[in-house]
Amino acid sequence: MSCQIRTKACCSWANVASCPAPGNTPRSPKHAWDLFVTDNMLEEICKCSNLEGQRAAANKKKVWKDISKNELLAFLGVSLLAGYDKSCDVSIRELFGDRVSNPMYRATMSVERFEDIRRCLRFDDRTTRDFRLLTDCMAAFRHIWDLFLENCRKRFVPHECVMVDEQLVPFRGRCKFIQYVPSKPAKYGIKIFWLCDSKTSYALDGIAYMGKRPGQDAQRNLGLNIVQQLSSTLRNTGRNIITDSFFTSVPLAKALLEKRLTLVGMLRQNSPDIPALMKPCKKRQLYSAEFGFKDNITIVSYVPKKDKTVILLSTLHHDKSVVEESRKKKPEIVTYYNSTKGGINVMDQMVRTYSCKRQTRRWPMVMWYNVLDVAALNAFVLYKSQRPEFMQCVTYKRRSFLKELAQELVTPHMQSRLQANPRLPKNIVSSMEIFGVTQQQLQLACRHEQGPQKKRRCYCCPSNRDRKSSMLCKECEQHVCKEHSHVVCEKCFLGHFH
Known part of the structure; x- marks a missing residue:
């Protein structure tokens, strides 16, 4: 039932765990x-x-x-x-x-x-x-965008499986590269292609789609170019890339294999790479599967419903493994794809749940x-x-x-606001106190930055004793000696100001 992996790189990364970069x-x-x-x-x-x-x-x-x-x-x-x-x-x-x-x-x-x-x-x-707009229609945000993506790329080591998909950021205002995607809930917005970790939904890299430039022809092999560009930092790591039908193709699978990367993705029904035997047919039985193998590339055609066919391509799997325990007898390629395809959808959902937009x-x-x-x-x-x-x-x-x-x-x-204006309205000061920001704490912090206080006479001792100390009372800020001071634990001391 296990997958037969041909490249040594894939074997070395089979059990890799995600973690922050060193x-x-x-x-x-x-x-x-x-x-x-x-x-x-x-x-x-x-x-x-x-x-x-x-x-x-x-x-x-x-x-x-x-x-x-x-x-x-x-x-x-x-x-x-x-x-x-x-x-x-x-x-x-x-x-x-x-x-x-x-x-x-x-x-x-x-x-x-x-x-x-x-x-x-x-x-x-x-x-x-x-x-800058003459060569880049995203000039108004390009520098910050590049800095952010650079930080994302170098902060995290992903799992062995990553996914490429698109996100549509809703927007209906004036923008040269706004896109219309009828399958998305928002319909109109800015399209971003993301490379995400399949297990944690961490966004590793992204490309904002600028669309067709004025005076230029439509881009060819857009899906192949996007995946190759996003996966350039994963070259020679043996990781597997999950894609949907917009990106998946045999030329992409071959290009990734040359970089020691594998691919599992869904093919479009009208793809020229699909053999006639695997295309939808009313004569095919429910839950039946057809496999094809050529040049380290596996294609499977599965019938999940009557008169419907799902066709997947994989360079990670190289046999006819089927989950026999399942009633639907799904091929292992299908179950693997279903378990890893939701990385970017989960990321988009989590972002929209607590969005600051x-x-x-x-x-x-x-x-x-x-x-x-x-x-x-x-x-x-x-x-x-x-x-x-x-x-x-x-x-x-x-x-x-x-x-x-x-x-x-x-x-x-x-x-800083309280320190610059100590006469703020009472409702604002009381709101600050809820979060532990008080005048007393600011004074303690200033004293800590200034270092030890000068010694002065204890205000509790008689003047003829002339006992001097650098300690201050936390309430009246008067100098007191050890005899007239009391020791409290840090928990009680901090709790006094809350």
Whole structure:
């Protein structure tokens, strides 16, 4: 019943387990997130957004307050929080102003500042965009997209089986490369071809489809070119690639074998590579299978329903193995394909479940929201693979991960906001206290950064004793000596501020 694998590379990777790449072991949800949304991406977005903000403010004769890195991270944290709450269709002002909504929104920043950042968020230099658009219609987002894909490729070691499929990011605004896919629920959107790990749905690499260029002929062998381009980083690893009928062909199977990669995929019924014997026929019996073998390529034609035929191609299987225990007597190629084909569909479903997407007319923002969703999913897969004890015996691991990630992203800016303006409204201060951000904690943190305090006379001792100490009372911040101080454990000390 086991598959006969011809190449040595396939045998060496038969039991490979996915794991973070060396040097990429996450310590916390934010650390896992930082591996995908890196500092160079954030710095580029801050620079381009500030240029746009200054231009827009100058037109209105106003002054623009530059976006800092912490403030941008807080903006991303609030966006992810909306995805965690499944409130992406709720208006921004309702999220920030409603008393029953999550207090993290109003504790992080004002609704006006959030809308200003979202309005001016840019991903490239506007002054040089026209020149880059001559050769790349995705110029407004290309640099950030390439940086993100580079991070995805080098952070994770996939299983022995990966899958290539497409994702349609819903969008109906103005865009030169918008696609119409009637089989998808959204119908219109931006098409992205993804290479995903079949078991964990980790997104390894992607290609945004630009469509036919003006003045050029339609691309030929698009499926073959896409798979070869996405699998270029897996060359000589012996891994198996799963594809659907759009990509699968005999030329693709031969091209992958030359790179020591195997292929399992479904063939279209009108494919010229299918022998006449294997095509649909009313005379064929239910649950019957026909096999064909040539040049390390196996083709199987299976009848799952009356007058219907499923035809698959494989360079991983080389015999007529059938699952005899099954009532339907499915060939092993069919069962293997069914168990591994859902990687990208699962990824797309998980991304849409807790998506941070908001309504917008700008396609770069649509791409950016999708990058945030995929980055959050990849960070979760990476973190869970190294922290199996995280939220054991619960079914909402990813939701808890997003909650912790959002809080870690917004906390530094929340502290800066309170430190810069200690006279914030009481409702905002009380919201900050829910997440452990208080004036006392800020003062303790400042004291820790400043180092040991100067020694002064203990305010409890009489002046004639002249007893000096560097310790401060945690309540009144007066200097006290050891005789007039009390020792408490760290748990009680921290619990006092909560």
